[in-house]
Amino acid sequence: MTYINSLITDGLAFALPLFIMAVGGIYSEKSGVTNLAVEGFQGFGAFIGALIATILSLKSGLGGQTIIYIAIAAAFVGGAVYAMLHALLCIYFDADQVISGVVINILGLALTTFLTSQINGVLFGNASNKFVLETSYRFSVPGLSSIPIIGAIFTKVYPFEILILVLGVFFWYLMYKTRYGMRLRACGENPQAVDAAGGNVYKIRFISVMISGGLSGIGGMCIAYSLLVQYSPNIYLGYGYLAIAAMIFGNWNIIPTFFVCIFFGLAKAGGNQLCLVMQLSSLYTNLFMIIPYVLTLVMMIFFSKRNHPPKAAGQPYDKGQR
Template identity: 35%
Template sequence: MSAFSDSGLWTTLANASLYQSTLREATPLSLAAVGAVISERSGVVNIAMEGMMLTGAFFAVFADVHLHNAALGLVAAMAAGGIMAGIHGYSAVWLRANQIVSGMAINLLALGLTSYLAFSVYGTNGPPVPCVPPVPCSGNQVRTIPDWSIPGLNGIPGIGKVFFQQNPIFYLMLVLVILIQIFLFRTTLGLRVRAAGEHPRAADTAGIHVLRLRFLSVLPSGILSGLAGGYLALAISGTFSDNMTSGRGFIALAAMIFGKWNPFGAFGACLLFGFGQALYDNLQNTTGPLQDYSTLVATLPYVLTIVALAGFIGKAVPPAADGIPYDPASNA
């Protein structure tokens, strides 16, 4: 380790911006992961967050540019994610399709569709670019969603920059994580969602409309994944590029499992994965030997996850009926 002592690792680790970008990275992951918790708790496996996120990202930019309004861009992102979730929900719940296959189809569909649309809309002029506030925005620029700096608090040494200079969507995400935790474990509807995911027939015989409940539970997953895509497009990159989600939907999936299908747990896992990404980004900007190893260092959180899942935190047990289509008319 001493060889690395002056190599920038400690400086990097001591720098508040590492933690600021950890939260930045964790935001889209958390949105997708806690959304998926609802879907999976109801018994519908959702591996399509990647596709839903990507679709959200494209439509965020598209709506933003055409309507000259970032908030409407986010609404479009959520709607697009919601529609993708609707497709997944329809095939998985009502048609009793294999949920992995349906999810994978959504991912492939989203990748192809957004590339195609991006090329046909922006192909000749190139993708829209972010509009930087002091200069008046032109028609085909992306209105981005700027960070909030919370006056008074952002000056607190160390944590000020980390917690109080963040994007509004970050704060929204925090609220959503808490609300979804409360929803699942403190409301009657949440109780029913969990029942549908554990033993749908028992829920059915107790008078719960399992299919409708499951379908409705898939939607928030798409909406929040769409929002995550909108965040990436409008708050981080300010544009759309092909496959710009680059696997974040799958990382969110892993985080959800690591978090044991629990919103708080999933959020915690997203912080860990976000830290990995932030560390990688920060080390990239250092000089010296660590830059060469930055990719390797950045895999550390994932390695830890595998180690942890392999036995240190106990088995991650999914809801008992997760992924199993429910057929009310069968005689089982």
């Protein structure tokens, strides 16, 4: 019973950061910019967030929980600013968008690792490659959390999980119910039409990529708080790529992607719990860690054929083309 409870609790704590990163990916790709850079965005965003958190806890008298919210906001800004690089390369410099994504990831890892050790050297006098973060508090909803099985959803909830749900609803509304969202989606299907209707394709795409970076940054920061309780190069675990896979499964739509992420989260937590239930030695955890990746591959075999990615994704917008 406790196994099932912690499966749900841990699964959600992993699924929601993944979901917000995937929403980031959707924003970029729906506007017509292929985004393999989620991994780099989330790492860089988390780096900025962790840096601000470390400085604040060192220099200001703010409480640990306030710092967490500031760190998440900083991660949004950091990710968005870093994403401008991808936007510049893809939208104005007509670089190959897949290559640009890979470049952003490599540069992100190199820059953050270098800067972390430099800044640690300045702040603490030893060039360690990580920022230690405070553990986030978790709450349980009284009453609801005592319901069997479903109660696990309301047990030991990270505050950021609520934040992500709120953001998810907001960005769903922005994409499907507003004028801006409609233009954004049109940019990914037929940018010429947007231009003819008086929209600025370059500007819409630029903003979308920035939103993408910001949301990925939030996802990275949440993973740093929940899974690692520190910021280190370990943040580049490949969850950004997992988010991209979730986005492709969800067929570039926010609501199906949400359920795919929940599935991934449960699969990952399930692997860990299975290892515990079967009472295998810690050597076997490596074997159970492959579960989400194998599931991704298997599910892609069944779903990839029916996918239809945004038509104009991957192509720089050329005004003269028709």
